[in-house]
Amino acid sequence: MKIKQFFVGLLLFFQFITYAQNIKKEVLFTIDDKTYYTDEFSRVYNKNLDLVKDESQKDLTQYLELFVGYKLKIHKANKLGLQNGEAYINELNSYRTQLSKNYLTDSKVTKELVEEGYNRSLKEIKASHILITVDENASAADTLIAYNKIKSIHDRALKGEDFGKLAEELSEDPSAKENKGDLGYFSAFRMVYAFESAAYKTPKGKISNPIRTRFGYHIVKVDDVRDNRGEITVEHIMILNPKDATTEESEKAKNKIQDIYQKIQQGENFEELAKQFSDDKSSSPKGGLLNRFGSGQLSSEEFENAAFSLTIQKPISAPFQSEFGWHIVKLIEKHPVKPFEEVKSELENKVGKDDRSRLIANSLNEKLRKKYAVKRDNKLYKASAKTVTDDFYENKWELPAVTKPFDGKLFVIQEKTITGTDFLNYVKEQQQAGIKLKPINKLVDNLYEKFLDTKLNNYYNDNLELEFPDFANVIEEYRDGLLLFDLMEKEIWEKSKTDSIGLQAFYEGRKLEYTWKNRVNATVASSTNIEVIKKHKKCLNKMLILNKLKKN
Template sequence: MKLKKVLLGISLCVSALSFAQQTKKEVLFTINENPYYTDEFVRVYNKNLDLVKDDSQKDLDNYLNLFIGYKLKVNRAYELGLQDNRKYQLELKNYREQLSKNYHLDKEVTDELVEEAYNRLQKEVKASHILFKLDENALPADTLRVYNKAMEIRAKALAGEDFGKLAQQYSEDIPAAKTDKGELGYFSAFRMVYPFETGAYTTPKGEVSMPIRSRFGYHIIKVEDVRQNRGDIIVAHIMLLKSKDNASEEEKAKVKTRAEEIYQKLRQGEDFGELAKQFSQDGYTATKGGVLEKFSSGSLSSEEFENRAFALEVPGDYTEPFETQYGWHIVKLVKKFPLLTFEESKEDLEARVAKDDRSSVIAEAMTEKLKKKYPMDTDKKMYSKVLTAVNDSYYVTDWKLPESADNFNKTLLTINNDKEIKAWDFLEYINKEQKGGIKAKPLNRLVSILYEKFSNEKLNEYYDENLENEFPEFAGVMQEYKDGLLLFDLMEKEIWDKAKKDTIGLRNYYNAHLNEYRWGNRVNAEVISSTDKKTIEKARKLLKKGKDIAFIKEELNTNGKINVIERSGVFAQDDEMLPVLDKWETGISDVVSKGDYYYVIKVNKILPATTKTLDECRGRVVNDYQQYLESTWVDTLKKEFTVKINKDVFEKIKKQLNQ
């Protein structure tokens, strides 16, 4: 039924719920004395009003009846203990994690980052870099040392020394720098770590940046070129793998010759997709006619391939054969995608920002807001006790927790005068982080860094735990999803599985509804098709001579070209995949056309309309039987549970919603 689809089809996208009227929360009805309130009924009704097409479901009396039926099923699910199912609990937990992500974003910072990313996406930057590695938690003295080294090499570049040679000599981006001289090619937003991207986009063309700090260390970046973003593109390609390095010149020439032969076949009008299926050695794309996934500049490892692809202008145009480090290619343009407007791309950009390094900027901003919202207090005595429990063995990942937790089972951190976190919890966190790579010295600095991370995590956990209290719309969506999941499991247990396994009930239902399961007029036939009328006329002549399908295909499909395709079996006379015949009769039809194809049909037998056997229509009968069981189910539940409706409250709701 449609209500089931509406209630189960809850979107992962969160939006504020607004109503034309505000409703005082009152008990609308009870099921076995469990109350259900007006605010939930009004919220769900308004939310689903535009989704249902059946006007009967918009009628409030009927909708109340549907809503009560829905809650009866949920009560049944709880009665059966389905809420204790581990799979249900895990799915609910995963959903809440997804739903809560939107509430962990600082909207102002997110909007700024989204706008910045969009502006950057309008351009593509070509740059080289030199990396000087540095641990994220390095001591100030080490940080200054590496920074000064980066400044020293930058000065050499500014003095005119070749940047590529400097990259080969000094860059710690090994082994790449030794072979590519620090070259990164063209890239746009989201292709590099965020601080590096910022450095590249804020450095003028032809200049060398100041040292840029990322999680890898310091970079100096030389911006070689800036151009307009070419957008995205979909192409198909035919690829012949490069000969092995020790291959003879003759073997290498064979690959090139084969590429030129395929190119000639294209020029003769043969289909690119069919040639890709036959000859392309890219196993991933060959079966799909050579079509690659959509890509942008910098997405592929061959700049030559990208440039050739983007040089194509009109869909259907293709390149001459060209060689890359991977082999020989012929590329055909399928479609170009110009950059979207800001409004068109905003939703996608928000998702990308949330997954990108930029997310740490958002998380930091959100944490700062939470610190202002929820005060945190640290017990200094307990913190000092924790500090004395950590020793230098931590640096060699050999530190052990104290043997007893008793001395640390006291409050270290209090959040919002509400949640207390024990010192032992922090010690366990320190132990867990031991292999995380943080080696800051001295120990008091190490513990300070870890405590900052720990307290920030606990603050965000506290906020997450209280989302239902902070945001009524979040609580509402979660309640709907809880109920929807339970209802799905219940339907599977009491309706869907039952309909599949109840063979006697299914047979009885089928026998009672035989007229609903009938075949129309059908034919047992062999259907031959081609885009060429003369070829089909030849096929018809061969059929007339008594030749079988195998002979006809061998005769007409020559020189590696598929000229005819055949299908055999039982078909409905009104099958949309078949041409229309004036009269269906046994024998060989005239040549008929439909769309771009010509057909000849050999009808072996006319099959009149008849009742389908249960095996022939089992899937549909099972579905119909499921709907029948569901339609009578609510009436059964109403007899098992006590439902009391507060009619006066319902009348008030009706007046309010009908205004």
């Protein structure tokens, strides 16, 4: 942890932690033209009251003196212009950005999605699917064609046609030709959210309605549902046996794995055998150790099933064959599904990076649209939109040479005016995203909705201090803490390092305080034998006489 962060953290902890309550606001004192009020002092005092164990430190008058002294230091820091320092501004902005994340989301929706994700993770779904591809931004005509295709296949599957054969013949997922649409087992957060939801909401043995993802239209058949097996750590030895191997080569691979298994049965070290014989060159140097994995994370279901079947009583598998070759697996550790509280933060991160995050963003956007009730100037919007041409798709569109006609109010958020030119600049920036939605008027309408949400979110973020007093208090306290740190660094720590004259004067004025008192050099000897003591005493006396003679 950086010393500055630690220092500011202490200041916040001991002096300025948020405490929200209704306090009558009256002038407490002023420093030059800056006024400080009773509500801030009362809030800080009452909060810290619970942290102070020494009764003497709870004295109101004494605490007021500390409070005034603190504000005098902050006032001096401002007079020195420390609040304008680039490093100070960057650090304060960074802290505000981090703190604001808790306010720029719909906590209710986030909580629901996290709990849903955990509950789903307790089960594993074995499913097959059929895909008809269509781009997210495809035209309405192309989208309808894709939908009709998947609907036709769906109808055939419901009438009893073999799902695997339909997938093999009609699915546009390239892997379906080999696996007949079989996806194996998977759990929450392994598939895109819409697909995952369809799989978890479809009963075992049933087929879902057509669903849309960014890849196109799918239908999902749920083949099995089981409890989540958790994750597992294993070591393995593999002998390759390619699909195109001859009968002789296949027999040789089988015999080799059997010989290795016999060595293990005779007590030879598994890890050393893996280093010596395993054809998996990524794991053999580590004694065959693989990264921990769960169902559906490896490309071999046979391997996963063999690994999860191992127990403490039977930690090593017999040789078995997968599509890659022959294996022997050794159990290292099983990792069961963790309780909710242990994985809550991890799930919150996953939700934030997953398609689910769109639901959270959409929920907040909807609330902000209701909160600020923006009214658009449709005449100005139409005039602005007409300037956007098909050159956009080639990343060649430019703003009109004269933008003044579009400088009027497109809409207003509270007191903040957004112009038509602001919108056109946004459209120009979006060319880099490669959006292909057609026709161009539909694309512009789509971009306007995103532009509006962006501006609403920006305004909301910029005014969090007005919306949430507790947020404003924490930011103010952190700002003061940073200023005090910078003041101490400038006025004390830097001077102590650079003021050589001051350091010399400090040394000269205090050096006598650190001199040695009267002292002697002595040799101490001890013994339980009196004769030995007498003998050594004579020797010491002789040495003292010799030393005196040398000095003389």
